[in-house]
Amino acid sequence: MEEAASRAEARLKAAGISLTLGGEPTFVPVEPEGLEWSVAADGPTKLPIARAMAAAIQRRTWPGSTLLYCSGKRYEGEVNPRWALRLVTRLDGRPIAPWPQHPGEGEALSAEAGEAWLEQLGEALGIQLNPQRFRDGDDPERAVWATPLTWEDGQWRSHRWDLPAEERRLTGAQGPAGLRLPLEHFPAEIPRQLLTLEIGSGGFGAEGWGIFLPPLERGPTEALLTAISGIPRCPLSGSPLNTPDFSGLLPVDASEGWDVLGLTADPGVLEINLPVCESWSAYRDWIVLLADAAAEAGLRSWKQTPGGGEEGTGGGNHLLWGGRDLQDHPFFPRPAWLVGILRYFQHHPSLSYLFSGSGVGPASQAPRPDEALGDLFDLELAYSVLEAHSGEQRQLIGETLRHLHADRSGNNHRSEISLDKFWNPGAPAGCLGLIEFRALESLPRPDWMAAIALLWTHLAALLLDPERRPAQLRNWGRELHDRLLLPSQLWADLEAVLADLAGAGLPLDADPYREIWAWRFPLLLSWEGEATARLELRLALEPWPLICDTPREGGFTSRFVDGSLRRFEVVASAALRQAYRLVLNGRPLPLDTPGPLAVRYRASRLYPCFHAGIAPTMPLVLQLLPATGNQPIAQWQLPADGQAFEPMAPEPLASPQAPPWQPHPDRPCSVDLRLPLSPPLPIP
Structure with a gap:
């Protein structure tokens, strides 16, 4: 892989392109408990696990780095903003400030020493701080001080905030004290920049003592952190102090001098936002490191299905392309x-479906543009207009594509290839020059995830050549959700x-991708007879429809689908088709149809759901019979919660003259067990 990566990156470099990689792998506990590991973004167990994961990462790669608790995004339907932990260090890996090399080393600052410590901090900054004591109604034993602290004209200043004692109370919201100050009483003429010191058990996952940093640019923030680390002992006892828990906001210019790794709360998973990776090998190293750190923290990049199988976390493993410097961006x-x-x-559905999760199609978190639009005209028109332009076109690219690469509701983050962070000045973090590939799922092996990133890098290099680019989009029609969701067709x-x-x-070894394919589409049944008679059944993909009822636990950010439909592909050799018949639930399967064959069935009926009047078609009983005769040679059953067809004693056919299952004319590859015998329902 290393040699292949060098080959592709050399082509990009020869074209004057420096393409960076980013990633958002997701993790879940080995034994998940609570709604925060199914539909909710946050819950009581997620932040402690995130802190444990951050500590494991620090020990492995960034000793002495600074961990910052930040207030993240707030979504409709959720009471509080989500949190985001940021692990930061300098671009060369050196710590921003000299913290103890081992987290937890030393003791916490005591409440009795709080004011003395603030006095020492003021001396280190060359000013006198003006702290005020605040009360926390949720934790009366907690000691909290807040002091205005700004950086003006190259020096520190601390203004006075004269607030009556009865108004010096924290709000009842969750999070660090710095987010709970009564700022409605703060003087309008003073910059809203305050340092907050809190001592006691943390209400945001911290223990001991914490500091909320004022919102400053990177340079003053570095100086402040250095001053704090320069007070290594308690002013009263002289005992060594441990590193405080920091909270606040990242400086707006953090990317100019810091590497940042994020750990964020997302529905059902813990999401890791990788630092910018200058090469594929740097990305691969991070993916491997995260797998080790996750194992130490009791996390993994896959989860177990109710029947004992394996699947991705459901939170994705998004891959991002961009550039370190917006002034020399590869795509602008x-x-x-x-x-x-x-x-x-768009021409290769395997790139949309083979590496994704179980939820695919128009209602998924990453629909293809042609799935969401349903019509190629506007997409083709937009691509043609962009293709005709050259030179710096960041604004045209962003304004053209962000409206088309979106789901059917207009959400341009839910898209197979999302450009909501490419160039949209009207959105927070909308001008990062990022292209996000979202139809990727976290996998149980880091080398598999690295192999996908390697494939993507090779595709970027391949398509530098205009002769390798498709001239226009391809209208897949109904094939997209019929033939092209079957394992054999995706592999082809x-x-x-x-x-x-x-x-x-730009050759790549196919073995890692074949392994991913075999894991992604597990084998349900394998049978071999005489000569070359072979039968394989593999789980296939099935788009699940979106349902309207939204449980409150998930807010408005988790969308719910009817996941009761399943599909498997029937792969029968020519010898088997000639010498044998297959009967499913008493009716023959049409092995003589041209092209691949799949069976769609309903595995369960949970409410709310689509077609509540249609019962599940479980269990499935499959019988193998000779071409002539009605005595089965072999018989298997797929139970309602089964992961594979299980052998059972053959029984005579219940109805030797039962009519065969028939594919629908508009879905010629799939037999649908929900449909009546005849005629097929018309589809306009």
Whole structure:
């Protein structure tokens, strides 16, 4: 992989392109408890586990780095903003300030020493601080001081905030004291920049003592952290102090001098936001490190299904492309290259579905643009306009594509290839120059996730050549959700992608992708007879429809689908089709139909759901019979909660003359067990 990465990156470099990688892998506990690991973004167990994960990362790669608790995004339907832990260090890996190398070393600052410590901090900054004591109604034993602290004209200043004692009370919201100050009483003429010291058990996952940093630029923040670390002992007892729990906001210019790793609360998972990676090998190293740190913290990048199988976390493993410098961004001056990449992905459904999670299709978290729009005209028109432009086009690219790469509700974050962070000046963090590939799921092996990133880097290099780019979009029609969701067809499509790369001198070993494919589409049944008679059944993909009822626990950020439908692909060799018959639930399967064959069935009926009047078609009983005769040679059953067809004693056919199952004319690859015998329901 290292050699292959060097080959692709050399082509990008020769074209004057420095393409950075980012990632958002997600993790869940080995034994999850609570709604925060299913539908809710936060809950009592998530922040302590995130802190444990951050500590494990610090020990492995960034000893002495600074951990900052930040207030994250606030979503409709959620009472409080989500939290986000930020682990920060300098770009060269050196700590911002010299904290103890081992977290927890030393003791916490005592409440009796709080004011004395603030006095020492003022001396270190060359000013006199003006702290005021606040009361916490939720924790009367907690000691809290707040002092205005600003950086003006190259020096520190501390203004006075004369607040009556009866108004010096923290609000009842969750989080650190710095977010709970009664700022409605703060003087309008003074910058709203305050340092808050709190001592006692933390209401935001911290223990001991904590400091809320004033919102400053990177330089003054570094100086403040250095001053704090320069007070290593308690002013009263002289005992060594441990590192306080920091909270606040990242400086707006943090990316200019800091590497930042984020740990954020997302529905059902803990999401990790990787630092900017200058190369594939740097990305691979982070993915491997995170797997080790997660194991130490009791987390993993996959979860167990109710029947004992394995699947991704459900939170994704999004991959991001961008550039370290917005003034030398790889895509801003190359709109035709970007369009070539987007068209190529649209031509190859394996890139949309093979590495994604169980939820695919229009109602998923990452629908393809052609799934969401339902019509290629506007997409093709937009791509053609961009293709005709050259030079610096960041604004045109952002304004053109962010309206088209979106789901059916207009959410441009829910898209297979999202550009909501590319160039949108009207949105927070909307101008980062990022392209986010969201149809990727966390996998149980870090080398698999690294292999996907390697494939993406190779595709970027391949499509530098205009001759390799598709001339226009392809109208897949009903094939997209019928034939092209079957394992055999997705693998054939990925083989075509690998062949394109090999033909361009960018070969990749197919083995890791074949392993991912086999894990992604588990084998339900394998049977071999005489000669070359072979039968394989593999779980296939099935789009799940969105349902309207939204449970309160998930707020408005978790969307709920009817996941009762399942589909498996039937792969029968020519010898088996000639010598045998397959009967499913008493009716023959049409093995003589051209092309691949799949079976769609209803595994359960949970409310609310689509088609509440249609019962589940479980268990499934499959019988293998000779071409002539009615005595089964073998018989299997798939129970309602089963992960595979289980062998059972063969029984005579219940009805030898039962009519065969028939694919629907508009879905020629799939037999749907929910449909009546005849005629098929018309689909306009």
